[in-house]
Amino acid sequence: MKIIIINGPNLNLLGKREPGVYGNMTFEEFFNELETKYPDIELFQYQSNIEGELIDKIQETGFEFDGIILNAAAYTHTSVGIGDAVKAVKTPVVEVHISNVYQREEFRHKSFISPNAKGVIVGFGLKGYELALLSFF
Numbered sequence: 816m817k818i819i820i821i822n823g824p825n826l827n828l829l830g831k832r833e834p835g836v837y838g839n840m841t842f843e844e845f846f847n848e849l850e851t852k853y854p855d856i857e858l859f860q861y862q863s864n865i866e867g868e869l870i871d872k873i874q875e876t877g878f879e880f881d882g883i884i885l886n887a888a889a890y891t892h893t894s895v896g897i898g899d900a901v902k903a904v905k906t907p908v909v910e911v912h913i914s915n916v917y918q919r920e921e922f923r924h925k926s927f928i929s930p931n932a933k934g935v936i937v938g939f940g941l942k943g944y945e946l947a948l949l950s951f952f
């Protein structure tokens with residue numbers, strides 16, 4: 816099984832960025848643990864701060880991979896283009912947010928991805944990525 820985690824803007828700063836909201840662990844540390852725990856899964860990760868690059872990666876993997884785990888970060892709430900890309904591809908997309916966006920500002924309550932996602936996982940910290948992974952089994 817081939818699964819990719821696609822992370823959007825500012826998620827390269829996990830571990831340094833607002834630790835009270837996003838925790839102290841870097842994504843690389845977390846991803847290494849995930850790879851060790853699930854050696855039979857072909858796991859990939861990609862991060863970009865650029866909207867078009869995220870769309871390119873969704874298109875590139877979205878007809879080939881078995882699953883996409885997408886945290887589009889701030890673009891979740893603004894990007895018609897990423898929403899359309901999720902709708903366009905064949906691969907099921909699970910939307911993940913580390914924080915519980917519904918306990919935060921109102922502008923974080925809107926998602927352009929959710930209507931076309933297979934499911935949505937919010938508020939469980941980095942564990943949300945693992946829960947998303949398990950949803951593909």
Ligand code: DQA
Nearest residue numbers: 825886888889912913914923
């Ligand atoms: C986030 C929530 C978004 O509102 C925010 O812009 C992020 C991260 C999360 O994982 O909790 O950058 O997607």
